[in-house]
Amino acid sequence: MNLAEIDYLRGIAQQLKAAKHGQKGRIIQDASTFLSISNAELYRRLENVGYTTERKTRSDKGKSVITEDHAKLIGGMIHIATRANGKQTLSIKDTLTILSEQGLAPQVSPTTIGRALRQYQFHPEQLRTPKAHIQQRSLHPNHVWQIDASVCVLFYLPKGGLQVMEEKEFYKNKPANIKKVENQRVIRYVITDHYSGNIYLEYVSGAEDSKNLIQCFLNAIQHRSYQDPMHGVPHILMMDKGSANLSGYFLNLLERLHVTYITHAAGNPRAKGQVECAQNIVERKFEGRLSFIKVNNIDELNEYATRWRLAFNQEFVHTRTKQTRNQLWQTIQGAELRIAPSPEICRDLVTTMPTTITVKGDLTITHTVKGHGNKSYDVRHIDGVYPKAKLDVVVNPYRAPDIDILMKDSNGNPYSITVSPRKLNSAGFAIDAPVINQRMDSTPDSQADTNRKIISKEAYNADTEAQVDAARKAKQAAYQGKVNAMADIDNTEILQNLPRAGQQLITEQTRRELAPINHVEAAKQIKALLSEQGLAEFWTASSYQTLVATHPQAVPVDAIREIAEKIINSQKTTHLRVINQ
Known part of the structure; x- marks a missing residue:
């Protein structure tokens, strides 16, 4: 309300207080008509200037039929x-x-x-209001970087060069028109240093893919000029869950450079709100100028972008820090600035995967480092290492030819140990190796060595290595009285198998006579042969009596099968006769 309305309402309030019974309605109606508002709205405005009615408060005040x-x-x-x-x-x-x-x-x-x-x-x-958020802080320049890609919807790259995209021609709700320039879009990559707010900007043509992402990130970490101070490898990189960001090549590059990456949840761009704000700054403070500049190609566009970025980082004071972005970034300490390897090494790191190397008997490994040749590394200080152990090795990008040995702790969390090459003399010997007949050194026991000694002492019930050697020399059985090496054999029940009739193989060169068998054994073998044909029930008591009568003393072995075959054939003949009848 303005002062004139307030004065008017105060006058109405005075009239209402002085009005007699039956006069207030006319005053309210006239005032509502004058102000062109409802009576209820007039009462609300009168309350704002201090007027209160003398009516008794309703008993249901504050209650509502709407639950x-x-x-x-x-x-x-x-x-x-x-x-x-x-x-x-x-x-x-x-x-x-x-x-x-x-x-x-x-x-x-x-x-x-x-x-x-x-x-x-x-x-x-x-x-519709956004969820409340908590502002987070970073510790120093290059502690945390944020990266984000955005399609530059204002400009596309037709054959005639970069031009302003007319909204009527390329309206977002006309997919066919957008399809025309799909492969000619310009992608804007913006990287910010969270601590200082410093901005890195680069444009690429084509798609938002891992190739363009890697190119922009590698360009950002390199030292470009003394006018452009922000460089080095960040400790943490925040990004969204785009397919390019989570591609194997880019994540492998981050791992090789010892960069921890954090992806925010879908639909939560505020998690990297600084770089989102930087995108808006670029659109408003740089891309707005491009309508008045003829740009022929991406290289020219990046030249203009670099000129604008250098001036912006140097001149514009950040609202949070009250300093320019370059001023605050240059407070970085030596221990906080990780100088990026050369562009050539960085490009190699994109596809570099860990190499598995076998530990030698002297607890060393050898590895070839590009540009440094084959080097030897002493790994005896690494916990759990032993001869023939397998170690995963990658080149340390900041200290080549040093290498990183990739390990995992007891909880399965990865960590790395950096190892420098052994220093060798002109003869190829390690300079710290013991000299023959001057010093005798031994390698510390590995876990395997320790376990081997424990096993030997328990096996021979010994307290010292000397007692173990003595027991072995005396051919003492291991685990005597503790382990029965034949326990599984002793607990196996050997089953009685039914005999199988067969034909005795007799060669002309070595002919020998087999001893006849008694009637009971012969009967068992004959019945077994009949069982194979399903005719066991035809071996009867009379069959046994016939066997004894035919062979009163004993039964020749080669007669067993003949007797069984006669019974089998006789039953087949009987069966055929019944069918024919």
């Missing part, structure tokens, strides 16, 4: 029907109509519903 459940349902329907771009497709009035027809909401005015929604904090405007 929290009503507000939750109404607000929920409106919220669910709101599009991702914020467009509300269902109004409070329409929602109230739908629900009141079903008896799910009281029949009150939309204005009343709106007040109740705000009271219960289910109003669409309240539900």
